[in-house]
Amino acid sequence: MHDSRSARRVRRKAPYFFLSYAPAPVPGGDSEAEDLEPDKDVEEFHADLLRAVAGLSGSLTLPSLGYLDATDRGGPAMARALQSSHCFVPLITRRYFIDGYCGRQWTAFVNRARRGTLVPVLWTPVPTTARPLSVDLGLPSPDRATTPTHVDPEALSRYAKGGLYGLRQYPGGSDYYDQCVRRIAQCVVEAALGSPEPAPGEAEFADLDVPDAFDTSFWHPLGIAVLAPDIHHLPPGRSDTKYGREPRDWQPFSDGLSIPLAERTAELARNLGFAPEIRTYDEAEDVFLGRRETTSPWILVIDPWILHDRGALDRLRAFDARDLPWVTVLTALADDPQTRRAREELQELLESALPRRLSSGRFIQRGAVAGLDNFEAFNRRFIELADSAAQQYLTRVPLTSSTSHSASADPQGDQEAQP
Known part of the structure; x- marks a missing residue:
């Protein structure tokens, strides 16, 4: 039974996840153009998440498991990955919510004809008032019968206060960081295994000519x-x-x-x-x-x-x-x-x-x-x-679990009356 399930996993072709983040622009450059600073920490997190997803899924095709939106912003590879990925993993920072490109990616993903899952990851702290959408920024947890991977209470606390980047910088926090990455990977794998593969001939995005989900009207x-x-x-x-x-x-x-x-x-x-x-x-x-x-x-x-x-x-x-x-x-x-x-x-x-x-x-x-x-x-x-x-x-408006959020309808997700 285990071998059969692993084989089914290996045969999956669509990326398990699409990692979306807002790069820091080069001084004087354009954040929506090609003048972007490579983010070493984000790239390392992407690599760590790939390895964790591979270990949980039994896949041997490591590079194709997840797409990092970085150098090909707006290009055909990005469009294909956004269209086909099972999960959308936004790396949440203050900058993320003011990046119109990220906002359009969010809109495009949640409006796909085929259902997908949002798995938000808190990278650095973001005040409630800086979030134009209702985003649960607690560490994601699987919502099926799966037993969540263990995460120490101290790791959860530090994640909530400083995000995953804060855990990376915390002296002696490498074990906490690894625990959180494994939990995020578990949510990605669970969601991916529960969603269908793209149908043959499924229409792809021609561009990101869609509204910014983080527009000030929200x-x-x-x-x-x-x-x-x-x-x-x-x-x-x-x-x-x-x-x-x-x-x-x-x-x-x-x-x-x-x-x-x-x-x-x-x-x-x-x-x-x-x-x-x-x-x-x-x-x-x-x-x-x-x-x-x-x-x-x-x-x-x-x-x-x-x-x-x-x-x-x-x-x-x-x-x-x-x-x-x-x-x-x-x-x-x-x-x-x-x-x-x-x-x-x-x-x-x-x-x-x-x-x-x-x-x-x-x-x-x-x-x-x-x-x-x-x-x-x-x-x-x-x-x-x-x-x-x-x-x-x-607290008066219960937030939908980040891993159970179906991204098939409203481009604003669970709209906060927040902020």
């Missing part, structure tokens, strides 16, 4: 809600210099730009890979109180001056009573003298409105709720916490 949605007074509803005695006709016109920080904080936050969000939508608290309250399902993570930006209004105070208490880890709260303390003088009073109002947020969570989360008194501090906290909100949101 960025993660992010809600930005503003809870602040407008110029017609200010607390008694509050100066109107920081306010406009709507809550979203509020400008707590003075730097001469005359741009509302909500718009500046949205621009910062776009730089992080989000597709932001600005709302007032009134418009977002149904989501925050559970009356409407959320479709994205949220940032709630608060002006504590509004808490002089008893109605606003009670509404924020109701929000605080709910467990909403996918909502990040940042309080902006205006930089005018009146706010500085009222700092203690405003802090008491915040403690009354948001007791749970101010007493639980990480230190930087509590600090963001307690108040940020300049735009630089606000920026830093937003960058640190926005990805956390996105990750918390994603």
Whole structure:
């Protein structure tokens, strides 16, 4: 039985896997042309994966088992391999998601008439907000009755934090790296043995004239809600210099730009890979109180001056009573003298409105709720916490296992409402 199965494996002609990655461009060159830096570490990983796949599959035709997309970007050999390979193995890095060529490869593979399998491999860390698709970046694991090859818990932890490249660089991590490569190979072989060979005469790609799966139109949605007074509803005695006709016109920080904080936050969000939508608290309250399902993570930006209004105070208490880890709260303390003088009073109002947020969570989360008194501090906290909100949101949307993901339909795969 074993010999027969091995023989069947050896007779397979299509590559088991297509390794897709984004090379580093030569300074001044074109990343989609031929001016590409050879990546020694990627080439070595490709060779290691070939050997592991060969050992598990019983194949003796080592070079034809897997295709490394490197020097023939866009050429006929690439097109043939992408069309026929059983698995698509994207080597995930930050650069990968901004490489239009990789995005078109992804689209072409998942839209093939013949089903294939995605086996993403984390090469270097990528924040959630830099991923335009829902990609499970845990170490792949076979999802059939096969017993997964052993991987030490420490190897899994280091893989999650630093990727496969990090394991290669970790002193004494060669065994961990080898364990992860064998696990990835196991997933590739299992998927390949479960998929059909290309049919004779199957049409090949003429080119990659397909949409980029990582186009900015697929960025993660992010809600930005503003809870602040407008110029017609200010607390008694509050100066109107920081306010406009709507809550979203509020400008707590003075730097001469005359741009509302909500718009500046949205621009910062776009730089992080989000597709932001600005709302007032009134418009977002149904989501925050559970009356409407959320479709994205949220940032709630608060002006504590509004808490002089008893109605606003009670509404924020109701929000605080709910467990909403996918909502990040940042309080902006205006930089005018009146706010500085009222700092203690405003802090008491915040403690009354948001007791749970101010007493639980990480230190930087509590600090963001307690108040940020300049735009630089606000920026830093937003960058640190926005990805956390996105990750918390994603725990509400189970990700499809990377090895069981059928790449036969939607070019965006399991679309994140992320990011």
